Amino acid sequence: MLDPASGPFLFDTSAESWLTRADSNWMRDYLTRHKVHTSAVTVLERSRGYSLLYRGAPEGKKESIEAARVAYFNRLGQVWPLDEAVAAVAGEIMALLPDPPTSPRRAHKLAESRPDRLSRWRFDCMIAATALVARLPLIHNNAADFEPIRSAIEKFPHRFPDLGPLELIRCQRLQPTVH
Amino acid sequence: MTTAKRRSGEREKRRTTLTLPVDSLTQAERIARSRKVTLSAVISEAISEGLRVQTALQRSEQVFEAYKKAFSGFTDDEMAILDGIILQPVRKR
Numbered sequence: 001m002l003d004p005a006s007g008p009f010l011f012d013t014s015a016e017s018w019l020t021r022a023d024s025n026w027m028r029d030y031l032t033r034h035k036v037h038t039s040a041v042t043v044l045e046r047s048r049g050y051s052l053l054y055r056g057a058p059e060g061k062k063e064s065i066e067a068a069r070v071a072y073f074n075r076l077g078q079v080w081p082l083d084e085a086v087a088a089v090a091g092e093i094m095a096l097l098p099d100p101p102t103s104p105r106r107a108h109k110l111a112e113s114r115p116d117r118l119s120r121w122r123f124d125c126m127i128a129a130t131a132l133v134a135r136l137p138l139i140h141n142n143a144a145d146f147e148p149i150r151s152a153i154e155k156f157p158h159r160f161p162d163l164g165p166l167e168l169i170r171c172q173r174l175q176p177t178v179h
Numbered sequence: 180m181t182t183a184k185r186r187s188g189e190r191e192k193r194r195t196t197l198t199l200p201v202d203s204l205t206q207a208e209r210i211a212r213s214r215k216v217t218l219s220a221v222i223s224e225a226i227s228e229g230l231r232v233q234t235a236l237q238r239s240e241q242v243f244e245a246y247k248k249a250f251s252g253f254t255d256d257e258m259a260i261l262d263g264i265i266l267q268p269v270r271k272r
Contacts, residue, residue, distance in 0.1 A: 016246075109268060
């Protein structure tokens with residue numbers, strides 16, 4: 001298993017929540033040594049998520065959603081900005097891989113629209129670009145999106161001078177037993 | 180702390196009496212002899228390191244608890260929305 005001491009790492013949006021919801025000992029160990037590094041894009045996705053849930057919730061549930069939002073934002077770790085370097089690298093990735101590698105997500109009677117799938121794909125490109133610029137391995141829970149990005153960077157290294165390879169770590173690898 | 184001590188970076192000290200386990204004390208004395216430093220220096224370093232670890236553990240627990248609060252009580256679909264996946268009801272054609 002990956003040694004938490006070998007961090008810090010950049011956490012993709014879903015990996016951050018997955019590891020903490022799994023009550024991961026690895027995550028507890030990691031937090032004694034490092035901050036959780038995330039992209040500003042993750043903050044955007046969370047902020048939008050809490051806001052959408054709040055707006056759609058019945059009155060009785062709004063307070064607990066707001067408390068959850070405050071808990072999240074009160075303990076933000078190291079947030080990497082979407083600056084010019086990240087924007088330049090993300091643009092290269094998006095040009096190489098303009099379309100999402102998988103279909104929009106579906107669940108029960110719910111579905112992700114094509115425009116929302118495209119924007120999520122572009123957000124993932126920005127998160128991968130942040131990992132490259134920050135020179136941090138990226139912990140993720142979404143191989144279907146991040147592996148094509150890693151492959152494209154390996155295939156066209158001249159488009160990413162002095163950067164890469166993109167080091168990916170699946171968060172399932174950090175949790176031997178998940179309940 | 181005096182101004183001179185503050186300028187030199189030296190930390191203020193105070194004498195005290197401690198009761199320590201014999202084996203720990205023996206080990207500390209052995210380390211002090213081998214490093215040619217005082218027993219006080221070795222004990223002080225050990226306490227500082229212990230306190231650093233305790234502080235890190237406390238901070239880790241606080242952050243972990245905040246995360247649990249931030250992500251608890253949500254359904255899988257709601258967590259998907261928090262993770263950036265915008266799911267909407269499927270319209271019947």
